[in-house]
Amino acid sequence: MARDDRPGFADVLAARRVIAAYLRPTPVVTSPALDRLLGCRAFVKCENANPTRAFKIRGGINLVSRLTADERRRGVIAASTGNHGQSVALASQIFGVRAIIGVPERANPHKVAAMHEFGAEVVEVGRDFDEARGWVERTAAAEGYRYVHSGNEPLLIAGVGTASLELIEEVPDLEVIIVPVGGGSGASGHSIAAKAVNPGIELIGVQAEGAPAVARSWRERRIVSTDTMTTRAEGLATRSPFSLPLAMLWDGLDEMILVSDEEMEDGIRILLDTTRQVAEHAGAAPVAAARRMRDRIAGRKVGLVLSGGNITLEALRACIQTRPGTRGQT
Numbered sequence: 001m002a003r004d005d006r007p008g009f010a011d012v013l014a015a016r017r018v019i020a021a022y023l024r025p026t027p028v029v030t031s032p033a034l035d036r037l038l039g040c041r042a043f044v045k046c047e048n049a050n051p052t053r054a055f056k057i058r059g060g061i062n063l064v065s066r067l068t069a070d071e072r073r074r075g076v077i078a079a080s081t082g083n084h085g086q087s088v089a090l091a092s093q094i095f096g097v098r099a100i101i102g103v104p105e106r107a108n109p110h111k112v113a114a115m116h117e118f119g120a121e122v123v124e125v126g127r128d129f130d131e132a133r134g135w136v137e138r139t140a141a142a143e144g145y146r147y148v149h150s151g152n153e154p155l156l157i158a159g160v161g162t163a164s165l166e167l168i169e170e171v172p173d174l175e176v177i178i179v180p181v182g183g184g185s186g187a188s189g190h191s192i193a194a195k196a197v198n199p200g201i202e203l204i205g206v207q208a209e210g211a212p213a214v215a216r217s218w219r220e221r222r223i224v225s226t227d228t229m230t231t232r233a234e235g236l237a238t239r240s241p242f243s244l245p246l247a248m249l250w251d252g253l254d255e256m257i258l259v260s261d262e263e264m265e266d267g268i269r270i271l272l273d274t275t276r277q278v279a280e281h282a283g284a285a286p287v288a289a290a291r292r293m294r295d296r297i298a299g300r301k302v303g304l305v306l307s308g309g310n311i312t313l314e315a316l317r318a319c320i321q322t323r324p325g326t327r328g329q330t
Contacts, residue, residue: 006248009196011158012189015062016165022061022094026050026163028170028303034274038290040297043174044275045167048283048309052086052114054235055160055186055307060087062159063148064095072097077145079103079133081234082111083308084150089120100145102136104128108234111310128229130239151183151242161189167303168197177303178286181205181214181256182236184245186307191252204255206289208236208264208281215256217241218249232261232315235282235308263288265319271306272320280311 026049034042047055064076075098078088085101092099099120103112104127115122126132133150140147150156163186168174177194179187187205194201207215210231216224225240267284271277279287286304290297311319 005154005244007154007158007161007192009192011154012161012165012193015058015155015158016162018065019058019061019159019162023050023058025166028167029275029277031274034270037270037274038287038297038302039294040290040299041301042290042304043167043171043301044271044277044304044306045163046277046306047163048278048306052083052090053309054083054086055163055305056083056087056156057090058162059153059156059159059185059189060091061094063153063155064088064091064097066155067095067097067146071146075099075145076148077102077136077140078148078150079129079136080150081129081237082108082310083235085115085120085122086111086118086310088148089115089118093119100139102126102132102139104132108310108312110312128239129237149242151185152244153185154244157185157188157192157245157248159189160186161193163305164190164193165197167305168194171301171303173301174198174201174303175300176202176204176297177305178204178206178289179305180236180282180285180307181207181249182282183238183242184214184249185242186305187253188245188248190305191248195252202254203252204257204289204293205249205253206257206259206285208233208285209258209260211237211239212258213239214241214246214249215258217246218253218256221250231281233264233281233285235280236285257289257292259285259288259292263291265322266291268311268316268319277306278309278311278316279306280308283307283309
């Protein structure tokens with residue numbers, strides 16, 4: 001690995017060689033209607049086309065494939081609101097490793113079901129991700145499992161950086177990439193790959209207004225946590241930043257934008273209407289950010305990372321049936 005445990009561009013290239021046997025490149029889709037709406041040339045990177053319907057499987061395969069014999073024997077454990085857990089579960093199934101996933105109570109039932117289908121043992125514990133993570137860390141220490149952190153894992157970050165390579169190969173003259181930020185592993189991966197290929201690319205992170213801990217930490221150049229979260233975007237619901245991705249974002253991110261849940265839900269509708277792509281809240285966050293920054297990105301070539309499409313049918317139906325500005329009205 002690169003100096004101070006940060007993955008570098010060589011690590012992303014190595015990860016691409018590893019995951020090529022298991023994952024196909026995800027498509028990049030365009031839509032004239034989306035271009036008109038956003039005032040730019042929009043290129044949607046569809047990570048919802050992965051087997052887990054989210055980007056994190058790239059990192060999961062890269063990490064689990066490189067476990068030592070002892071780590072494989074002991075098994076792995078992870079905390080997740082859904083997509084990281086699915087990644088670890090499927091990667092562990094591929095390589096024959098026992099996986100235990102701690103998820104918050106009332107986690108997305110479809111994501112939980114997928115973890116079970118991928119062979120993981122799922123334990124529902126705590127009111128949110130951070131409480132589930134606390135249980136996982138205590139259990140890992142007590143039982144000797146290999147703890148797979150959802151952010152502070154160089155191999156995960158290098159793996160998810162392969163999405164940026166694919167996007168730039170598809171659109172070599174890309175000028176801007178907008179990527180969701182939950183724990184920050186995805187944005188960190190994009191910062192490695194995109195900036196290595198073209199240092200002039202502008203990388204913009206987007207986070208939920210109701211869970212702004214990473215955005216505040218990025219701006220204040222220190223770790224800032226929050227006790228409460230109000231977002232419906234489970235993929236962005238992190239109360240405490242992760243040290244490794246945050247350090248990388250301080251160096252590699254050009255801007256951080258906050259968007260509301262309602263703006264993300266507008267983004268879900270927009271993506272479905274213009275590209276026929278299904279996005280969860282986090283996956284639609286880049287569209288919400290692009291609408292906020294319409295003047296800034298006008299006429300430019302912009303990559304929008306649709307990070308995942310694991311939205312429940314009920315949540316998708318509520319988005320479709322709710323017109324902008326009417327949530328909560330009768």
